[in-house]
Amino acid sequence: xxxxxxxxxxxxxxxxxxxxxxxxxxxxxxxxxxxxxxxxxxxxxxxxxxxxxxxxxxxxxxxxxxxxxxxxxxxxxxxxxxxxxxxxxxxxxxxxxxxxxxxxxxxxxxxxxxxxxxxxxxxxxxxxxxxxxxxxxxxxxxxxxxxxxxxxxxxxxxxxxxxxxxxxxxxxxxxxxxxxxxxxxxxxxxxxxxxxxxxxxxxxxxxxxxxxxxxxxxxxxxxxxxxxxxxxxxx
Amino acid sequence: xxxxxxxxxxxxxxxxxxxxxxxxxxxxxxxxxxxxxxxxxxxxxxxxxxxxxxxxxxxxxxxxxxxxxxxxxxxxxxxxxxxxxxxxxxxxxxxxxxxxxxxxxxxxxxxxxxxxxxxxxxxxxxxxxxxxxxxxxxxxxxxxxxxxxxxxxxxxxxxxxxxxxxxxxxxxxxxxxxxxxxxxxxxxxxxxxxxxxxxxxxxxxxxxxxxxxxxxxxxxxxxxxxxxxxxxxxxxxxxxxxxxxxxxxxxxxxxxxxxxxxxxxxxxxxxxxxxxxxxxxxxxxxxxxxxxxxxxxxxxxxxxxxxxxxxxxxxxxxxxxxxxxxxxxxxxxxxxxxxxxxxxx
Numbered sequence: 001x002x003x004x005x006x007x008x009x010x011x012x013x014x015x016x017x018x019x020x021x022x023x024x025x026x027x028x029x030x031x032x033x034x035x036x037x038x039x040x041x042x043x044x045x046x047x048x049x050x051x052x053x054x055x056x057x058x059x060x061x062x063x064x065x066x067x068x069x070x071x072x073x074x075x076x077x078x079x080x081x082x083x084x085x086x087x088x089x090x091x092x093x094x095x096x097x098x099x100x101x102x103x104x105x106x107x108x109x110x111x112x113x114x115x116x117x118x119x120x121x122x123x124x125x126x127x128x129x130x131x132x133x134x135x136x137x138x139x140x141x142x143x144x145x146x147x148x149x150x151x152x153x154x155x156x157x158x159x160x161x162x163x164x165x166x167x168x169x170x171x172x173x174x175x176x177x178x179x180x181x182x183x184x185x186x187x188x189x190x191x192x193x194x195x196x197x198x199x200x201x202x203x204x205x206x207x208x209x210x211x212x213x214x215x216x217x218x219x220x221x222x223x224x225x226x227x228x229x230x231x232x233x234x235x
Numbered sequence: 236x237x238x239x240x241x242x243x244x245x246x247x248x249x250x251x252x253x254x255x256x257x258x259x260x261x262x263x264x265x266x267x268x269x270x271x272x273x274x275x276x277x278x279x280x281x282x283x284x285x286x287x288x289x290x291x292x293x294x295x296x297x298x299x300x301x302x303x304x305x306x307x308x309x310x311x312x313x314x315x316x317x318x319x320x321x322x323x324x325x326x327x328x329x330x331x332x333x334x335x336x337x338x339x340x341x342x343x344x345x346x347x348x349x350x351x352x353x354x355x356x357x358x359x360x361x362x363x364x365x366x367x368x369x370x371x372x373x374x375x376x377x378x379x380x381x382x383x384x385x386x387x388x389x390x391x392x393x394x395x396x397x398x399x400x401x402x403x404x405x406x407x408x409x410x411x412x413x414x415x416x417x418x419x420x421x422x423x424x425x426x427x428x429x430x431x432x433x434x435x436x437x438x439x440x441x442x443x444x445x446x447x448x449x450x451x452x453x454x455x456x457x458x459x460x461x462x463x464x465x466x467x468x469x470x471x472x473x474x475x476x477x478x479x480x481x482x483x484x485x486x487x488x489x490x491x492x493x494x495x496x497x498x499x500x501x502x503x504x505x506x507x508x509x510x511x512x513x514x515x516x517x518x519x520x521x522x523x524x525x526x527x528x529x530x531x532x533x534x535x536x537x538x539x540x541x542x543x544x545x546x547x548x549x550x551x552x553x554x555x556x557x558x559x560x561x562x563x564x565x566x567x568x569x570x571x572x573x574x575x576x577x578x579x580x
Contacts, residue, residue: 136336139296140350140401141322150349154340231339232383 008201013193020184021193023205030185030213033103033175037110038168045115045167046160048074049122050148074116082113082174086181106183110174118167125159126152158229165221169214176210186210242307243404243437244272244295249304251290251461264290266461268304272454274404277431277438279448279469281480282458288441291458292409296328297321309404326354329398333410335390337382343393344369344378350401368396371433372426388419395426399436406430408440412447424451445483449473449534455480473534474541476502476574484534485543490578491529496547497556498529498578499564504541506572512544515573522564524556525549545578 008014016022020029052074055067080088086109093105129152137151153160179187186206194202249268252261265287272278282288293299294306297313306314311324329350337346344365351361369378372392382390391411398406408427412420428451431438440447448455448469456466457480465478473484481502490498503509509518512528519526531544548556548564556564561577568575 130336132332132334132336133338135298136330136332137338137349137353138298139325139328139330140353141325142353143322146353150352151338155338157340228340230381230383 011199011201013189013199013202014205020188023186023189023202023209026184026186026189026206027209029103029183030172030175030187030210033107033110033178033183033185034168034171036103036107037114037171037175038164040107040111041114041118041167041171042164044111045118046122046153048115048119049126050152052119052123053126053152054144054148074119077112077116078120080113082109083177083180085109085113086178090181101182103184106175106178106181106185110171110178113174114167114171117170118163121163121166122156122160125156125163128159129155158225158231161221161225161228165218165225168217168221172210172214172217241274242271243274243309244270244439245305245307246270247305247307249291249294249306250302251287251294251299252302264461265294265301268458268461268463270456270463270466272437272439274437275431275435276453277428277440277451279452279455280439280441280458281443281445281448281455283443286458287461288443288458289409290461292407292441295407296330297325326350326401327404329401329403329406331391331394331398331406331408331411333413335382335394337390337393337397339382342379342381343374343385343389346382346393347378347396347400349397354401364400365396368400371399371430372396386419387415388422391415391419391423392426395423395430399430399434403436405437405439408438408442410442411440413442413444420447421450427451445486449484449536455484470536470539470541473536474504474539476504476543481541481543485532485541487532487543487545488530491545491547494527494529494547495553495555496525496527496529496549497561499546499548499561500543500576500578501546501568502543502574503572504539508571509568509573511540512542515544515546515568518567518571519546519548519564522560522567523551524560524564525551525553 013021013023018025020026052067052071055063058064058067086106089109089112090100093100093108096108097105099105133155134147134151137147142150175183175185176187179185179191182188186209190203190206193199194206246268249265251265252263255261268291280288280291290299294301295308295313297316301314304314305312308324309327313321313324316324341349347368348361348365351364369375372395374389374392374396377385377389382393385393412423415423424447427438430436440452442448452469454467455469455472457464465472465480472478472480475481487500501515503515509515512531512533516526516528527547528544529547531542533540533542533544548561550556550560565575
């Protein structure tokens with residue numbers, strides 16, 4: 001037993017610090033892809049979620065039509081299996097980034113998959129705000145922008161943080177799949193060295209690390225969500 | 236009614252028709268409302284659910300465009316406004332809601348400051364005004380709590396302070412006490428009456444609770460099926476035995492049982508000569524009857540007694556009063572402006 005562990009510890013994945021073969025480097029690449037994707041997802045997904053919510057029952061037919069079209073595109077993108085999406089997007093990343101491998105090319109697919117996912121969750125978060133609260137602020141003479149900034153976002157914030165947490169965890173899972181197109185990161189390490197290279201110690205190590213990362217994300221998300229939640233506890 | 240008070244709200248032929256949901260007949264929510272509410276008083280608007288109260292509020296605040304008619308608040312036709320002009324006009328109207336509709340993400344003080352923030356009042360002025368309002372509604376010490384940490388009555392005080400923040404001409408209260416218990420209801424109503432005294436603000440209370448109207452309102456308007464069926468000063472409406480509201484404002488206890496005598500229900504208050512229940516008893520005695528008050532509701536509104544009592548009448552022989560005596564008495568009472576009718580045994 002001890003000998004096996006000692007033997008495992010000699011694996012180059014654990015002893016090397018850089019390169020796609022290093023476990024430590026792969027952690028950084030996974031965290032980089034996840035964080036980069038999430039920054040873009042919030043920046044694009046939150047406005048999209050607000051737009052879906054705000055335009056759904058607009059008095060103007062053209063706006064409602066646009067809402068239906070965007071909603072349809074969001075649904076289509078959400079129903080794509082991520083593995084298929086990432087392969088389908090290879091030409092696009094070739095065109096935009098000049099390459100179809102590496103973390104940045106993977107992030108293109110990750111963002112396209114996670115923005116619609118997050119936008120729908122954000123839209124649901126906004127729907128939970130009682131209509132009376134929004135109307136109360138409209139009756140104070142608020143503009144639409146003031147309602148978004150001062151009512152929709154702050155009132156839905158505990159839910160929005162929960163949605164960001166859920167999306168982050170989904171994205172961590174997606175980054176592992178992105179390993180199949182040589183994105184780098186824990187997924188690629190587990191696939192190339194662990195699965196194809198028959199090194200079970202790498203599989204064990206990446207699984208443990210991914211579980212720990214997910215637990216940490218969930219813990220931080222829950223803490224943050226509670227910190228901004230001033231609603232009455234209904235327990 | 237003091238004729239010198241200017242109208243602050245004028246509704247002129249206000250109609251609101253909604254297209255039918257299933258493509259059938261359109262729903263007429265408001266069917267030609269004419270109403271004048273004068274400044275500095277507390278106006279009650281009552282009606283059952285479905286009478287059009289909610290639609291009326293939404294038209295007053297410009298959330299709903301009337302199908303036709305005018306909605307004038309402080310001289311501005313809200314129904315004709317849009318965009319920035321409408322948002323400006325809304326600041327003349329403070330709203331108080333049944334469930335307060337405070338934002339959970341803001342403290343009491345931040346909620347109160349919200350209308351000022353929207354109006355672009357500078358921070359220093361905002362803080363001074365909030366401190367004043369916190370004091371005014373009796374919330375000192377709780378201003379930094381979030382709504383979830385406050386009681387129902389305190390939450391409604393925050394709601395009222397928020398409604399007053401931008402110094403509106405009118406405070407429009409939509410069922411302000413319907414979610415509160417009896418004691419808290421009285422406190423909130425006293426606060427509203429007190430605010431009217433101190434600020435001279437016009438208060439409109441929309442409610443289904445007659446007790447609220449009796450307790451604080453100066454005038455009352457009854458909405459039925461989208462129409463105004465009775466409106467006027469509370470005293471006049473309560474005293475008018477023919478109107479639909481007097482019965483609800485001055486409800487009568489159940490008809491007594493086991494009483495010997497002919498039971499006569501008398502609504503007085505509209506009468507110039509018979510002003511109290513004792514006057515009625517004396518009138519009956521002048522006709523040679525023995526009269527006893529067996530049930531009644533008597534209220535003094537605006538220093539004037541209005542009431543509805545049931546008299547048990549017996550003749551001199553101690554037997555229930557006969558038809559002649561009853562006819563003579565009823566004639567006299569009717570002459571004096573009292574509405575009297577025999578209760579079938």
